[in-house]
Amino acid sequence: MHARSLAARRVIQEASVNDYSTTMAATIAGAVIGGVAGYLFFTANGRTLRRRIEPAIEDLAREPESFRTTVHKAAGVANEGWKLLHEAIGEEAPRRYPTTHQTSPF
Helix, strand or coil, X not given: CHXXXXXXXXXXXXXXXXXXXXXXHHHHHHHHHHHHHHHHXXXXXXXXXXXXXXXXXXXXXXXXXXXXXXXHHHHHHHHHHHHXXXXXXXXXXXXXXXXXXXXXXX
């Protein structure tokens, strides 16, 4: 029974250390983020820096949309290529859905 008690205490201590570490990491991260935000919004040099980096951030924000559009176009080209290949070898292109109508579940 004494061994179980020691094992239970170790588990509790490890959990406390993990909680403490997590709390400290969150506190430090919050302080750093708050310091950077304060610098960028409440100092003249910070506002100047923010105005200089805003165009780069906007460009970065547009990149995922551009990438999505490129992938969509590439998928359309690949789909057309498969259709042409099936037409060339005389097969009907496989359909995504076997029928064109929906059946009622009732």
